[in-house]
Structures are given as C-alpha cells and as structure tokens.
Amino acid sequence: MEFACRCISGEEVVIELDKMLEAMLVQLGEPVNGDPTVLLDSLQANLAISGRVSSLPLGPLALEDKAGAEITAQAVRIGEQLISWAREINAGKKAFAKYGPETLGMLEFRSHCYGHPLIPEAVAQVWGPFGGPKIMQIYNEYLHQFVLLRDALLPFANWEEVPFEVKEYTEFKGLRFLEPAREVFLTQLLGKKLTHKSIVQYAQSVVGSGLSKAGYGFQYRLGTVLPAGLGESVRTAASYLLKWHPVQTIAADETQNLAAVSFDYEYDDYYAAPRNEAGKGTPADEDALPVSKEQYDEPSIARLLPNAGNDRTILRFGLEMEGSEITIDLGQIFRGQRFLYRPQRSGDAAAAFAKRNSFSRHLAADILSHSGLVTNWDGIHFIPTGGNELVLWALLGKLYPENVVLLDKGDQEELEAAYVSGKGFGTQFLVL
Structure with missing residues (x-):
C-alpha cells in the first residue's frame, strides 16, 4: 500500500x-x-x-x-x-x-x-x-x-x-x-x-x-x-456530525505558518453564563396562533466573525437586522441545536399548560437584542421567525438551552404536543 x-x-x-x-x-x-x-x-x-x-x-x-x-x-x-x-x-x-x-x-x-x-x-x-x-x-x-x-x-x-x-x-x-x-x-x-x-x-x-x-x-x-448544521436547515441538519470545509476560516499572518486552531465556546459552561429575562412580551392566547409571518423583517446580512486571541479562538455569527448588527457565539448556536426539542405528544397537555401561568409573544429582534443568554422565570413564550433560517439559528444561540421547542406549523395539534415536550416544567420557548 x-x-x-x-x-x-x-x-x-x-x-x-x-x-x-x-x-x-x-x-x-x-x-x-x-x-x-x-x-x-x-x-x-x-x-x-x-x-x-x-x-x-x-x-x-x-x-x-x-x-x-x-x-x-x-x-x-x-x-x-x-x-x-x-x-x-x-x-x-x-x-x-x-x-x-x-x-x-x-x-x-x-x-x-x-x-x-x-x-x-x-x-x-x-x-x-x-x-x-x-x-x-x-x-x-x-x-x-x-x-x-x-x-x-x-x-x-x-x-x-x-x-x-x-x-x-x-x-x-x-x-x-x-x-x-x-x-x-x-x-x-x-x-x-x-x-x-x-x-x-x-x-x-x-x-x-x-x-x-x-x-x-x-x-x-x-x-x-x-458542526454539520452550518448552512443547513435546522429541521433536517444533523446535531452531532461534523462537516469538512476546504477553507481556512482564520488566515495566518504572512510571517507565520498556519497553525491548527480549536474553536472554543464563548461560555464553556453555559449553565454559568450570564442570563437576561426575555420580559413579558405581548400577552396572547392560543386562539391567536399561528402568528402571521408577515410581522417580521428579514435580516439583510449574515457572516462569520473570527475572534482569535492568544490562548483561544471564538467564532461569532453576525446578523444585521433592522439597521443594527447582532453577534452570537457560533458554538452556542450549535449547542442550542443539539439541545433543541421537537413536539412529541405524551401525557396530559391540558395539565402541562395549566402549570404555566402566562402565554406571550415576542419579536425575534427583541430576544436577540439581549446580552448573554435569554430565559424567563415562567410562562410559555412564542417567537415567530418569519420562516427565516438565519433568524432561527440565531435564536438557538441566544435562548438558554433548556426548554426550547421548534414548531413546524404552530397549529393547535402541534401546540398541544409542544406543551408536554422538553423538561415538562418551568418556562418554555416555542420557536416557529
């Protein structure tokens, strides 16, 4: 050989x-x-x-x-x-x-x-x-x-x-x-x-x-x-596989040889990462769903922003929305995808819904404008993305990865399954 x-x-x-x-x-x-x-x-x-x-x-x-x-x-x-x-x-x-x-x-x-x-x-x-x-x-x-x-x-x-x-x-x-x-x-x-x-x-x-x-x-x-999800649909992308790209993401200085680099999470332990409350949003009830996609302005620019330090390298995902640029750790985005839930019908949906004392709606731009990771003490929080994959990926990197459920239609049947998906307690974010 x-x-x-x-x-x-x-x-x-x-x-x-x-x-x-x-x-x-x-x-x-x-x-x-x-x-x-x-x-x-x-x-x-x-x-x-x-x-x-x-x-x-x-x-x-x-x-x-x-x-x-x-x-x-x-x-x-x-x-x-x-x-x-x-x-x-x-x-x-x-x-x-x-x-x-x-x-x-x-x-x-x-x-x-x-x-x-x-x-x-x-x-x-x-x-x-x-x-x-x-x-x-x-x-x-x-x-x-x-x-x-x-x-x-x-x-x-x-x-x-x-x-x-x-x-x-x-x-x-x-x-x-x-x-x-x-x-x-x-x-x-x-x-x-x-x-x-x-x-x-x-x-x-x-x-x-x-x-x-x-x-x-x-x-x-x-x-x-x-991770293989880069450039793919969140709904179909692999969560654990990797993908090889024939590019150098971080260019070497002309005077230096190209060195291998590891891409680190901004928050190595996401549990200890700073968190901010999503806020009350707009009060809503089940009859208001699904939310119209026309409510949402699509982003105009998305790019990767390398941030190479002396001892670690972080890649950030930059998204330009409504005149301002939002940056999110790329590693946290992929982490959010791995921890994502899909609606699965089991148990008593009505009882699960009753345990949450509020139902609200948020604009994706408002969620993405927060620093750190976004969570809430309780309630069900619905976030429409306008069907935009870039916004969806960005939200996965911004929401605290615990009770985030991805919806396909947001209709009554899917919502009932979503209520009993995830941890089954605490605040829940439903992303459409």
Missing part, C-alpha cells in the same frame, strides 16, 4: 487496498481464477452493522440517543459505499495490469489478528487447498484496513470529501495509526457515553490536526471542520 506522506480520500484508500485483493486472487489461483465474489461478500458482511461477522454491531444495540443514531446511520452509509467502490475498482483490474501476476504473487503481510471473523464461504476459500496462512495474513489486513477506514470517516457528514494525511510510520501500516483514537471513540459509542466533544476529539485525530484540546470545531492545514 503506497500511503507514505500523502493526503488521501476514502476512495483513494480503497484503490490502494485493491492491490491486496488482487494479490490474494493471484495467489489463490485456480479455482478462484480472479473471482473476488466470496472475499468481497465477506468484507460486506464485516462492514454491516448486524450479523455474526459484523465488526461494529450497532444494529442490535438500537442506539436511540441523537449521537448514537446519527453514527449508526453513518456506519450504514459509509459501509455500503466502501463495498460498492471495492467491487467497482476490482472489476477494473488496474492493479493486476500495473504490477502483473509475478509481483502480486510475492506480496506478503504480517498482520496481527484483530478477530475479524469470515463468512463460511470465505473460510473455505482462504483456508482451503489453495489458501493458507499467507493468504489469511493478507486478508486479515485487508479487512482491518477497511474497518479502520469506515470508522475513521464516521464523524463526517460529507465523509466522501474529507482528506486526511497518512504518514509512513515505523510501527504502523496504512491506517493503523488511527487505532488508539478509534479504540477510545468506540468505547464511548458502545458505552452510550458519546458526546459532541468526543466526536470532535476523534475527528481531530483522524485528519492529523495535531490538536489535543477539543472545542466544537477546528481548523487545520487542510481545511476547517465545523
């Missing part, structure tokens, strides 16, 4: 790994005769999330937390695409054409066993009369490298685009340098203790950022990595 000191994508890794598959097919000879079906079928079973030979059996765990559910879906998508690439690339027989049967026939690997089981047909082929320990060593390494590749790409929503640097290590082969970070990540995932910070920490190791500290995103030599 020719990985030494190069930046490589997932598909390019599969191209390199195909050389091992071609070598096995040559060394197996007859009756395999170049047919990779059994070996690839066993790889597919290994990359699946369920079944006896699954290397990451997330299916039986049925993880219901947001992070676990998103990573599970990622594992399915990535595994299916990797096996599709493996079949397509091998069908081209480019490695055979480039190296020839003699060179491929001499390929050997000492692969430490990682317990990757095989389907029965693959066992018969690898350990049959034409196989043996030499073939098994190559195949074990082939499987393990695919597993490492799949797991390395799990944090990234746009995983097909992510480049990561693979260096030549004396003690590691191919992607094995990822094993220590992967072990920590999977322990957290399978133990149902996966946090957004731990996903960022793992992503930093995958792309070789050199960073040890983790915030909610980071910049390194090959680009910027931020």
